[in-house]
Amino acid sequence: MASKSVLTPQSEDFPRWYQDVVAKAEMADNGPVRGTMVIRPYGYAIWERIQREIDDRIKLAGAQNAYFPLFIPESYLSREAEHVEGFSPELAVVTHAGGEELAEPIVVRPTSETVIGEFMAKWIQSYRDLPLLLNQWANVVRWELRPRLFLRSSEFLWQEGHTAHASYEDAQAYANKIHLEVYNDFLNEVLAVPTFLGIKPPRERFAGAINTLTCEGMMRDGKALQLATSHELGQNFARAFEIYYQSEEGQAELCYTTSWGSSTRLVGGLIMAHGDDQGLLVPPRLAPTQVVVIAVRDEPEVNEACERLQAQLIAQGVRSTLDRSRGSFGRRVTDWEIKGVPLRVEVGPRDLNEGVVSVTRRDNGEKLTWPLAGVAQEATKLLATIQRDLYARALEWRDVNTLDVPSVVEAIDVAQTGFAKLSWDLVGASEEAQMNNEAVTVRCLQRADGSIPESELENDLLCIVAKSY
Amino acid sequence: MASKSVLTPQSEDFPRWYQDVVAKAEMADNGPVRGTMVIRPYGYAIWERIQREIDDRIKLAGAQNAYFPLFIPESYLSREAEHVEGFSPELAVVTHAGGEELAEPIVVRPTSETVIGEFMAKWIQSYRDLPLLLNQWANVVRWELRPRLFLRSSEFLWQEGHTAHASYEDAQAYANKIHLEVYNDFLNEVLAVPTFLGIKPPRERFAGAINTLTCEGMMRDGKALQLATSHELGQNFARAFEIYYQSEEGQAELCYTTSWGSSTRLVGGLIMAHGDDQGLLVPPRLAPTQVVVIAVRDEPEVNEACERLQAQLIAQGVRSTLDRSRGSFGRRVTDWEIKGVPLRVEVGPRDLNEGVVSVTRRDNGEKLTWPLAGVAQEATKLLATIQRDLYARALEWRDVNTLDVPSVVEAIDVAQTGFAKLSWDLVGASEEAQMNNEAVTVRCLQRADGSIPESELENDLLCIVAKSY
Numbered sequence: 001m002a003s004k005s006v007l008t009p010q011s012e013d014f015p016r017w018y019q020d021v022v023a024k025a026e027m028a029d030n031g032p033v034r035g036t037m038v039i040r041p042y043g044y045a046i047w048e049r050i051q052r053e054i055d056d057r058i059k060l061a062g063a064q065n066a067y068f069p070l071f072i073p074e075s076y077l078s079r080e081a082e083h084v085e086g087f088s089p090e091l092a093v094v095t096h097a098g099g100e101e102l103a104e105p106i107v108v109r110p111t112s113e114t115v116i117g118e119f120m121a122k123w124i125q126s127y128r129d130l131p132l133l134l135n136q137w138a139n140v141v142r143w144e145l146r147p148r149l150f151l152r153s154s155e156f157l158w159q160e161g162h163t164a165h166a167s168y169e170d171a172q173a174y175a176n177k178i179h180l181e182v183y184n185d186f187l188n189e190v191l192a193v194p195t196f197l198g199i200k201p202p203r204e205r206f207a208g209a210i211n212t213l214t215c216e217g218m219m220r221d222g223k224a225l226q227l228a229t230s231h232e233l234g235q236n237f238a239r240a241f242e243i244y245y246q247s248e249e250g251q252a253e254l255c256y257t258t259s260w261g262s263s264t265r266l267v268g269g270l271i272m273a274h275g276d277d278q279g280l281l282v283p284p285r286l287a288p289t290q291v292v293v294i295a296v297r298d299e300p301e302v303n304e305a306c307e308r309l310q311a312q313l314i315a316q317g318v319r320s321t322l323d324r325s326r327g328s329f330g331r332r333v334t335d336w337e338i339k340g341v342p343l344r345v346e347v348g349p350r351d352l353n354e355g356v357v358s359v360t361r362r363d364n365g366e367k368l369t370w371p372l373a374g375v376a377q378e379a380t381k382l383l384a385t386i387q388r389d390l391y392a393r394a395l396e397w398r399d400v401n402t403l404d405v406p407s408v409v410e411a412i413d414v415a416q417t418g419f420a421k422l423s424w425d426l427v428g429a430s431e432e433a434q435m436n437n438e439a440v441t442v443r444c445l446q447r448a449d450g451s452i453p454e455s456e457l458e459n460d461l462l463c464i465v466a467k468s469y
Numbered sequence: 470m471a472s473k474s475v476l477t478p479q480s481e482d483f484p485r486w487y488q489d490v491v492a493k494a495e496m497a498d499n500g501p502v503r504g505t506m507v508i509r510p511y512g513y514a515i516w517e518r519i520q521r522e523i524d525d526r527i528k529l530a531g532a533q534n535a536y537f538p539l540f541i542p543e544s545y546l547s548r549e550a551e552h553v554e555g556f557s558p559e560l561a562v563v564t565h566a567g568g569e570e571l572a573e574p575i576v577v578r579p580t581s582e583t584v585i586g587e588f589m590a591k592w593i594q595s596y597r598d599l600p601l602l603l604n605q606w607a608n609v610v611r612w613e614l615r616p617r618l619f620l621r622s623s624e625f626l627w628q629e630g631h632t633a634h635a636s637y638e639d640a641q642a643y644a645n646k647i648h649l650e651v652y653n654d655f656l657n658e659v660l661a662v663p664t665f666l667g668i669k670p671p672r673e674r675f676a677g678a679i680n681t682l683t684c685e686g687m688m689r690d691g692k693a694l695q696l697a698t699s700h701e702l703g704q705n706f707a708r709a710f711e712i713y714y715q716s717e718e719g720q721a722e723l724c725y726t727t728s729w730g731s732s733t734r735l736v737g738g739l740i741m742a743h744g745d746d747q748g749l750l751v752p753p754r755l756a757p758t759q760v761v762v763i764a765v766r767d768e769p770e771v772n773e774a775c776e777r778l779q780a781q782l783i784a785q786g787v788r789s790t791l792d793r794s795r796g797s798f799g800r801r802v803t804d805w806e807i808k809g810v811p812l813r814v815e816v817g818p819r820d821l822n823e824g825v826v827s828v829t830r831r832d833n834g835e836k837l838t839w840p841l842a843g844v845a846q847e848a849t850k851l852l853a854t855i856q857r858d859l860y861a862r863a864l865e866w867r868d869v870n871t872l873d874v875p876s877v878v879e880a881i882d883v884a885q886t887g888f889a890k891l892s893w894d895l896v897g898a899s900e901e902a903q904m905n906n907e908a909v910t911v912r913c914l915q916r917a918d919g920s921i922p923e924s925e926l927e928n929d930l931l932c933i934v935a936k937s938y
Contacts, residue, residue: 029588032545033575036538038588041603044535066513069505070539070577070608070624071561076501089568092540094577097561097623098612106502108539108563108577119498119507134510139539139608143567154566155539 006334009277014221019149021271025280025338028149035147035154042339043150043267045288047157050266051137053190053286054159057182063133063161068115070139071106076114079240083113086207090142092154108141113208113233113259116162117241124255126246127166131174135161150268151225151469158263161230164243164255168234171256172211175230176452178260179213183228191266192283192391193217193273194398195227196419196464197452198444203432206259210234213452216443216464218398219272222418224443224466227269230260268469273394280340281363283390284383289321291379292341294333296348298326306347309357309375316376318383337362342386343379345370363390402464408434411465415440424461440465475803478746483690488618490740494749494807497618504616504623511808512619512736514757516626519735520606522659522755523628526651532602532630537584539608540575545583548709552582555676559611561623577610582677582702582728585631586710593724595715596635600643604630619737620694620938627732633712633724637703640725641680644699645921647729648682652697660735661752661860662686662742663867664696665888665933666921667913672901675728679703682921685912685933687867688741691887693912693935696738699729737938742863749809750832752859753852758790760848761810763802765817767795775816778826778844785845787852806831811855812848814839832859871933877903880934884909893930909934 006024008016022028027043030036039047055065071094077084087110094106109115116134124132137159144154161178165171179197187193200212209231216224237243238255247253274281284290291313295306306322313320321341323332336344344360351357357375359368363386370378401418405411408431411420415438424445427435432442443464447453453461475493477485491497496512499505508516524534540563546553556579563575578584585603593601606628613623630647634640648666656662669681678700685693706712707724716722743750753759760782764775775791782789790810792801805813813829820826826844828837832855839847870887874880877900880889884907893914896904901911912933916922922930 029591031538031540032542032584032587033538033540036540037536038538039536041533041535045533047536048534064510064514065517066510067506067508067516067626069500069502069507070610071500071502071505073501091568092563092566092575094561095564096574098614099558099560105565106561115501118501122498141539145567157536 006338007277007279010220010275017275017277018272021275021279021338022149025340027267027271030149033154035144037149037153037155039157039264042288046267046270046282046286047264049286049288051159053186054182054262055137057186058135058159058161058178061133061178061181063135063163065136066134067136067138068112068119070109072109072112072115074105074107076118077107079114080208080236082236083208087111087142090144092141092143109138110140110142111259111261112136112138112140112160113162113237114241117237117243117257120162120164120255120257121241121243124164124243124245127248130164130166130245130255131170132164133161133174134163135159148469150264150271153264156264158261161258161260163258164238165257166245166247166253166255168256171258172232172454175213175232175258175260178258179215179228179230179452183215183230183260183262187215187217187227188391190283190285191270191273192285192387192394193227193269194391194395196444196446197450198446198464199453199456200229201432201442201445201456201463204441206231208233208236210236211455214444217269217273218394218401218419218466219269219469220275220397221272222401222466224419224464224468225265225269225272226443226468227266228260228262231258233257233259272469274390275340279338281390282340282342284342284387287340287342288319289339289341290318290383291320291343291345292336293320293322293345293347294329294336295322295324296329296346298324299349301352302347302349305352305372309345309347309372312376313379316380318376318379342383345375345379361386363393411435412438412440415466419443419464419466421462421464424456424463427463435465439467441468443468475807476746476748479689479744486744486746487741490744490748490807491618494809496736496740499616499618502623504613506618506622506624508626508733511757515736515739515751515755516733518755518757520628522655523651523731524606526655527604527628527630527647530602530647530650532604532632534605535603536605536607537581537588539578541578541581541584543574543576545587546576548583549677549705551705552677556580556611559613561610561612578607579609579611580728580730581605581607581609581629582631582706583710586706586712586726589631589633589724589726590710590712593633593712593714596717599633599635599714599724600639601633602630602643603632604628617737619733619740622733625733627730630727630729632727633707634726635714635716635722635724637725640727641701641923644682644701644727644729647727648684648697648699648921652684652699652729652731656684656686656696657860659752659754660739660742661754661856661863662696662738663860663864665913665915666919667915667933668922668925669698670901670911670914670925670932673910675700677702677705679705680924683913686738686742687863687870687888687935688738688938689744689866690741691870691935693888693933693937694734694738694741695912695937696735697729697731700727702726702728741938743859744809748807750859751809751811753811753856756809756811757788758808758810759787759852760789760812760814761805762789762791762814762816763798763805764791764793765798765815767793768818770821771816771818774821774841778814778816778841781845782848785849787845787848811852814844814848830855832862880904881907881909884935888912888933888935890931890933893925893932896932904934908936910937912937
């Protein structure tokens, strides 16, 4: 019924399909300054749901939100050598303010380890102040030469956690806790995206980290997307910013710090992990609108039934939107399909006479007829089913497209369309460079059982290699 | 019992008292770049509560959240003449990015009328797209020469609403709706601050507005604080950014736009509208922690009772924090007083034996003894009473310190310690200049019945004059 030609098919041109979805689902636009992004209301409503879910988990993990300045003195970045080297090419610099040239240029934060390190040093006195567990929701700027909405933008929105600990073990354990209980739980349970967990190989680490944990997801074109990362910073930033604490024995000791982040890139991940040729597919637990109630005709009886239904759904805790706009019915259906709303309930005069409504699942197109009185309860049940089905579909996609291979050459071949898994022992510096020349990277190292290793030096590690965003 | 000497008394030095509260309640610190601010976890928790309450009201009023870029091409600001003149002296300018000098300098947004105007012009086609009701939560930068934490900072956090309408009347009605149903309702019902509502005199208007509505509150030193403003922008920005719509008759018509904002300045307002010599006083509906449960001693029986109590309070929907830290009891009590938590419940072994706890109201110091089993219900009732009492106390303070005066000279005199109310007819350009020389300004114009006039040209208007932050 709905027109199928609104979007470029995925199989024809996946990047173009992505652009089409972002535009037609009214998710985002390019901003006037190169690489910046306007997040439109529907895209932002999804981001707000992501924020709420991640923020709840961060608070459960014991971290508190705070806010640090956008502007950082240029000299701060230089204090950690690898950090400044990693970020210098991407910085935006303020040289004039208040009508005058500044004595010291100011950097627009690309990330906040440095400025937060400065304040941790002030706030931490003794072991009683540890661990110090902070998080902030903020915008950051990293100049992008090849920007892409949500995936790589010069300004993006994110949360960045920053913690300080008395021991290496405590820091490591907390980075792991965040990685599993915040990021991976959100990704699996809410975003419905199965992940490969592991650590980054040294050359892919965050600038200044001693270890970087990552969650890698597979998109519908077989490429990888890094969805969230958690960094063990060792004592690198503590040394640079003099973050000391007095131990129980009265000694001045250097702290161990961590940082961890997830961003508006997750919206890009949502689009590419679940979307199909009809548009987005938003998992019910994430969806700003879980059910759209559509009045088939603009008649008083139909409108009243829709309003009653909408009230029942909301009372049942279902996020429901009522569509009684007067445009073409077919066009409205297509628009809700593109936006990926999980369930569509159509209320028409003939069905009403029979006391039923007609229901369509976005994920598989299945059509159902429900008695009017039972819609709210049936919807709640079916939404839970759709959530599970979307995860299962994504997991199957990932597993079918992840192959064990015995060599780097075959890994490069498999990585043209999916993920390759091979022994990390086969990948030396020259093999990694060889892959990188083919735009293939080591996404993560993991143990044979899929768990997260402590270091790349463990024996018998596997690595996942793929093309990526 | 609690030490009374932690803060400078208000009567001795109000600005110093304010600084002391901000520091000792761990609300905020100065950032490393002049005028920037670090919002610490307790200050941010209050801001999050403010955000939630205002955001809920904005959504009820029909506006949708979106996000527009931090960076604005410098040329955009020049398109509206008054706007660029008003903001030029406060701009921060990015001249270098990605390692190169930029062809066109980029301005860090001081407010977003211009960039949002550009996109409204793209998104609005016909009268069916109107009204377009947008809001964003963001950071903005206005270079400050005399910064003060929360009140005037070079970077601050805020929400800015931006709407486009088909008619002047619709735009005006919506600005009024936001002003009353979002801002004034939040200020009165949640922040417990009584307000004078009115319009700004022409010289105090937002740069580019044809009319500015304001909510003015009285602080504990008798000065005024502008708590939120809503602007009718007429067709000024619509003309500058060519925001046209096609009318039902098929004609291209220029839109009317509005903008409206409230910021982290509200945290400063909270501190100064309610605080006393012992610190903050946070109204219960706003408080991140409404009740603190304090274990008087670190004993198993006491700790268990505290945990049960805490669970009961949370089950009852009370935002409760459990303090079982082992520091000095007196010091802990003082800290919670400074933070302004409305109710303190102390659980000690002797009281436990009698099945009671001892309760202290932060606002008036009243001490009560409650049976353990009834704490959650009693707390809920008492929190509602405290909310009303704080508003009543603030209203009485404002009314006692607001005097009707018959002349500008007497207005200047009264404005040394409070608000003066006089006929707007008495205030010509030279009288307004005379007051401004004495650091006294016209805060708002209102009708005799306190309602908001449509324009400064109405007959029989009154004006409120005061010193201000």
